[in-house]
Amino acid sequence: MTDPAHADLDQEPDYGLETPLAGHPEPLPHVVVVGGGFAGMAAVKALRDAPVRITLIDRRVYNTFQPLLYQVATGGLNPGDVTYFLRGMRLKQKNVHVVHEHLVEADHEAKKIRLLNDHWISYDYLVVTAGVTTNFFGTPGAKEFAFPMYSRSQAMRIRDNLFIRLERAAKSKRADDGLRVVVVGGGATGVEVAGALAELRTAGLAPAYPEIHGDAFEVKVVQRGGEILKSFAPKLRRYATQELARRGVSLHLGAGVAAVERDAVVLTDGTRIHADLTVWSAGVHPHEEVAGWHLPQDDYGRIKVGEDMQVEGLPGVFAAGDIAVSPADLPQLAQPAIQGGTIVGRNIRALVDGQPLQNLRYVDKGTMAVIGRRAAVAEINLPGGRAIRLTKGMAWLVWLFVHIMSLVGPRNRVTTLAGLVTRYGFPFHRRPVPIVGDVPTVRPPKAPARKG
Template sequence: MTDSAHTPVHAGEDHAVEDADYGLETPLTGHPEPLPHVVVVGGGFAGMAVVKALANAPVRITLIDRRVYNTFQPLLYQVATGGLNPGDVTYFLRGLRLRQKNVHVVHEHLVEADHQAKKIRLLNDHWVSYDYLVVTAGVTTNFFGTPGAKEYAFPMYSRSQALRIRDNLFIRLEKAAKSKRLDDGLRVVVVGGGATGVEVAGALAELRTAGLAPAYPEIHGDAFEVKVVQRGSEILKAFAPELRSYAAEELTRRGVSLHLGAGVAAVERDAVVLTDGTRIHADLTVWSAGVHPHEEVSGWDLPQDEGGRIKIDDTMQVEGLPHVFAAGDIAVSPSGLPQLAQPAIQGGTVVGRNIQALLDGQPPQELRYVDKGTMAVIGRRAAIAEINLPGGRPLRITKGLAWLVWLFVHIMSLIGPRNRVTTLAGLVTRYGFPFHRRPVPIVGDVPTVRPPKHGA
């Protein structure tokens, strides 16, 4: 993988860059020798957990990420549907140094790894040596080879993608408002009936009924439609049957149409074609059907399974590579952890503890994953939650109580007090106040109307 914007490596030229170039060479007080170097690739849930677990360890940490911020992905759909600002769900990674001085953040991208020499090469051709390497680079959208999906569907796995959805949403609404056709509006198709698909569909329905109906009187009747397409016969298959039923009924009550039992055969510019031959008109197609590792992972000389995920053992070490760990969605262990936030956080924490154990001459410990449960929100005071109580007894709740639990968990999971306060204000404004039933959405970026230039 190369980038023409970077200086090429000339034959015979040593481009190995010492850690001092990243401000890490100076040893901490009381340590006459440079401390062991831990390199963490990826600043998501797992990567942040690794860094925090090593806060008091006698190590130097380099956190490398292609972006300068951490994204709280469970709330990206709120950005996409005008409920939150992008800054509410992102955290500046360099802010970690305000409380943790043994970490240094590098805005770069991993290109290749030489595990025998214990060093990695970044996109800028700098080589960084490591004593311990942790790969937590996350995953990206999986279109499953569906014709037209990559070209015409909108994924929602990053902040820029969420903003793109929001902008196109409002561009289409403004276009419909100017149209002379009464049936011209916005037809949104959400592909995927998992938690993300249900949450984005519910948020769009909330946006339509609470925020946009009075703002766009030009759009008549049911010209703003929201549909969910799911290959299986039910949505939210990871939840208990009674929770699935409640969610389906609540979505239907809110005007969301469910198309179940047929997958997507193709995505067109203005339609989604199902495997049973049905063609659904779509002005905007949101893709939330699955994820897979980035293609460049294959160049990192790490063992991968058929799906491209890095193979690790239950101590989170990469198979056959001592002192190399992986965690989060990019990794697959024998115990088969789900690709969710909690396994990533718990896995990253165990990685940090195991690095500390190895430094102390102790054997690494296996991850004992604690499934705390899962939840999904549908809309105003409507959510489902399955909480695993001590002893393995599940507590299943719905409606307003589940919404309050969902709100509390998501607010407390955010990084930084500012993000917690602004997100709480945004979500409560959108969903919570009974006297504030028509919140104004955060508008997308619609092109400015400009007069023609003279002489044009």
């Protein structure tokens, strides 16, 4: 009997790729974009008015706004607030078709790629923006016991485990039984996770869990270097350190993680920190399968591209975002991905029109991180090499504006704004109720089966 899930493998799928667009009687050049993240969506949008057919391939059916995933993990936002249905792009851009699949193999000489369902798709131009995944750096036990936070499902898993542990502690007879969270990584993500957990503990959970006493809900940040937020100015690093301390977040600096255990994090200096929940935010790297796509990679697995974002030695093949490394070696952040994807789209349009290609001229707009209620750090770069460094409430407002405007879709902007302002913004609303994780339902034991 034929497996219904694979019933279509013996026939060529119809992705709408051969359907001429209105006003174009012949099939147009085919652009295949692999990955619907920041870079992939930017490339697709840059080709909105181009005379091309676009196929956007992604293993998920949605785009994730990763800078706010930690809000999902800590009960501040719903998963739908930070995700956007990729097929929704068709509402404004008719030259794109979305395919829910996964790239397995690429034949660049024949200009075609093979998907996980064994279908081959031919391309005239290929754009690889498949993103990256969590890097555990080979740390023993990290993959088994630490919780990464690079996808929606991972963020929800953290939230579920957070509330499972809290309910377990509330039922415990031990006064010191609670929740010890260790956040590995003192970059922007690690600081934001720790700050959100401290906000959750103080504003949302302290009155809700009177059974958990004293400092039984502890948040600690572990950072190999001697300071947190090393990419920020010293003034901002000091402010963030002080704000975390004021919120009861303790820092363990100057030692890396030697191993992660089920209930502890062991550091390279021999320190063993009790951990009921370990959140890993220490780095990323490309997926292992990228090595089979026959693309040049550097020592860290990133695809090597030129200044025009074309893959080295492969004309017409582009890569952008965290998965790519250019001669400028840009940071793996949202803005480099967006600007890289945009220049990819423009350069494909230039190739179609017979025009010269442009090099990426990255504009560093700055960086920011939120610590808690009306507490954030922001470094905004202005034309002429000047920079504005903000802290406290003003930095928080800038952070809020930038993140809301960067979201895809008006509904996501409205719901996220409501969620963040409710959590952080109202001085008279000091105890917001968190979005609870999925705690297992308490069920009575099954009655024994009757004999006879």
